[in-house]
Amino acid sequence: MVNKILPILLLSVACAFAAPTPKDGTVKATLKRPANPVQLKDVHNRDVRRWANLATGSSSSIPAINADVSYLITVGLGTPAQDVDLIFDTGSSDLWVQTANYNPKSSSTSKNLDETWTIEYGSGDASGKEYTDIATIGSYTFTQEFGIASTAEGFTGVDGLVGFGPDDLSVITNKGENIPTPVDNLYSSGQIGSDVIGVYFQPITDGGSQETNGEITFGGVDSTKYTGDITYVPITTASPANEYWGIDVSSVKYGSTSVTSTIHGIVDTGTTLILLSSTAVSALYKNISGAKLDNNSGLYTIPASEVSKLEDITFTIGGTAFTLTPSQYLIPANQVANLGGTSGDTYSWIGSLGDNESGLAFILGQKFLENFYSVFDTTNSRVGLAVAA
Incomplete structure (x- = not known):
């Protein structure tokens, strides 16, 4: 099996806290993002490298932390529990932790x-x-198989990673079997009613770099975190996106101008940016006078004279229009300097995935998902999206 976990952003870690366990058969956790965001030039490079090998063919809630370019979730491992803050990633399916952050000899239940x-x-x-050891999310416990990394190049300052993709992506074993994810284990142990997670992100708007402002619901959805109805679409049949949380987008429009027809790609919490194929990106930015690629960051800049003229960008998914306003697809001016951009320049969160057309023409990452509630439904092999509350 091809190893499919690709590079994850280097982040320093802040602590998460467990939210109260609800009484509706779901489990909730908060998400958080830590301080010290990386530079814009590293964000684009990291996101593109993350999917390079793939493109070429090679209900319980807990808190989540928004690190501006990645989210972390706290999981307890062992007896007594050793809390670790793990990168929350729907684009992979393994849980692993650095040796410095978990000691099996300190746990009476490790194997x-x-x-x-x-x-x-x-x-x-x-x-x-x-x-294997006992894992804890909120007040729920289950047995989890995971890796302890004695070496982890590119993950300095990070406790580890937990994947919530399809479990046939798992590679934490040399025997070739699929390893259940935490949500699979919560479901199989009867602690949640469905093999589903609902994800709520929020953007940072005040220039800060650390906030606990997200939530994951295991076993269902949190109806207070979205408005209107959830649009569900089946996993795409197009390869290689169908190996992940892949969907079809029937069109992308800039204002009323079509940028693409039907394309296939991936919804992924572990990717920061909104990435489109080079063909689609070129078609998009040709509508904006003076828009150009900034070679230092890998992102596009918009002339100040054009910002007030920008139009919405709409992704049509399952017959529903999911629209990003300019304020949602542009990097806030008060974050540019913190991210290493040129102060006074206007940058877009929408970048190029490269020359990928068949089966992987887009990645809807964090900067898309911060505006929409997302549902990853293993039970019914589908993805859901709704406008975030």
Whole structure:
């Protein structure tokens, strides 16, 4: 099996807190994003490298932290629990933690499986030994198989990663079997009623770099976190997007101007940007006078004289229009300097994925999902989207 976990952004870690366990058969967790965001030039490079190998063919809620370019979720491992803040990623399906952040000898329930593992990603790799132990999310516990990374190039300052993609993406084993994700284990143990997660993100708007402003609901959705109805679409049949949380987008429009016809791609919490194929990006930015690629960051800049003239960008998914206003697809001016951009310049969160057309023409990452509630439904093999509350 091809190793499919690709590079994840380097972030320093802040602590998450467990939210109260609801009484509706779901579990909730908060998401958070830590301080010290990386530079814009690294954000684009990281996102493109993350999917480079793929493109070429090679209900319970807990808090989540928005690190501006990535989100973290706190999971307890072991008995007693050792809390780790893990990158929350729907584009992979493994849980692994650095040796510095979890000690199996300090847990009375850890079990060494006498297996080794290696995960390859765009800028290096991670490897180590495989264990099982008790995992805790909120007040719920379950047995989880995971890796302890003795080496993890490119993950300095990060406790580890937890994937919530389809479990056949898992590679934390040298025996080739699929490893259930935490939501799979919560479902199979009867603690949640559906193998579903609902995800709520919020953008940072005040220039800050650390906020606890997101939520994951395991086993269902949180109706207070979205407005209107959820539009559900089946996993696309187009390869390679169908191996992930892949969907079809029937059109992308800038104002009333069509940028693409039907394209296939991926919805992914582990990607920061909104990425389109180079053909679609060119078709998009030719509508904006003076828009140009900034070679330093890999992102597009918009002349100040054109900002007030910008139009909405609309993605039609499952017959529903999901619209981004200019204020939603532009990097807030008070964040540009913090992210290493040129103060006074206007940057767009929408960048190029490269020359990918068949089966992987877009990635709807965090900067799209911060505006919409998303549902990843393993039980029914579908993705849901609604306008975020």
